[in-house]
Amino acid sequence: MQPQWISDHLCWTGVNQTNSHDLTPLPYNEDTIAYVVDRVIQVQDYLGQRILLENLSSYVTYQSSMMTEWEFFNEIARRADCHILLDVNNIFVSAHNHQFDPIDYLNGIDVDRVMQFHLAGHSYNGEMIIDTHDHDVCDPVWSLYESALKRFGAVSNVIERDGDIPEFRQLRQELAIAEDIASRTLSADALKMNAYSKNNEYLELDYGRTA
Numbered sequence: 001m002q003p004q005w006i007s008d009h010l011c012w013t014g015v016n017q018t019n020s021h022d023l024t025p026l027p028y029n030e031d032t033i034a035y036v037v038d039r040v041i042q043v044q045d046y047l048g049q050r051i052l053l054e055n056l057s058s059y060v061t062y063q064s065s066m067m068t069e070w071e072f073f074n075e076i077a078r079r080a081d082c083h084i085l086l087d088v089n090n091i092f093v094s095a096h097n098h099q100f101d102p103i104d105y106l107n108g109i110d111v112d113r114v115m116q117f118h119l120a121g122h123s124y125n126g127e128m129i130i131d132t133h134d135h136d137v138c139d140p141v142w143s144l145y146e147s148a149l150k151r152f153g154a155v156s157n158v159i160e161r162d163g164d165i166p167e168f169r170q171l172r173q174e175l176a177i178a179e180d181i182a183s184r185t186l187s188a189d190a191l192k193m194n195a196y197s198k199n200n201e202y203l204e205l206d207y208g209r210t211a
């Protein structure tokens, strides 16, 4: 295969041969930036193409973090010269759990690096939001998606759904909401450019296991 994009999450998953099978956030500091940048460059050199890094939902922070997540994420993308996969739902989840403004996150990311959005549903337990991918996309995430379109333009989009999967017709309705928001938010020229010039699928549903 010669995929147009190859992506992975900006996270760690295990230590000492033990895999947690979960996506765990990194400490946001210079040491981690240097560590990750070195590895992203290694991977890109091997693949012969730039990869996309994706932000994850998180439930913990570290005392050794010295910057915001978006400063950390953006700095790695700049130094490694990689692309960004911006999971809009994950920004919303982490913003709630860690009490930051999701718009600050969007504004802290370089426009030209973002190649794809993700949207998904989540679960709220009254205190924290968990990124369960088993609900419809909620209104605040649609609103954040609109803000993302305004900042980043016509970026392709995947709606992620891993559990409690409804009838296809209902999934198609979610896609129609995304299409409607995009057509209201973006100019016709921008939509056309994305659909044809950039050779990307404008919007697509993803049934695979993604986080």
Ligand SMILES: [Fe+2]
Pocket (backbone or CB within 6 Å): 054, 087, 118, 160, 210, 211
């Ligand atoms: Fe995602």
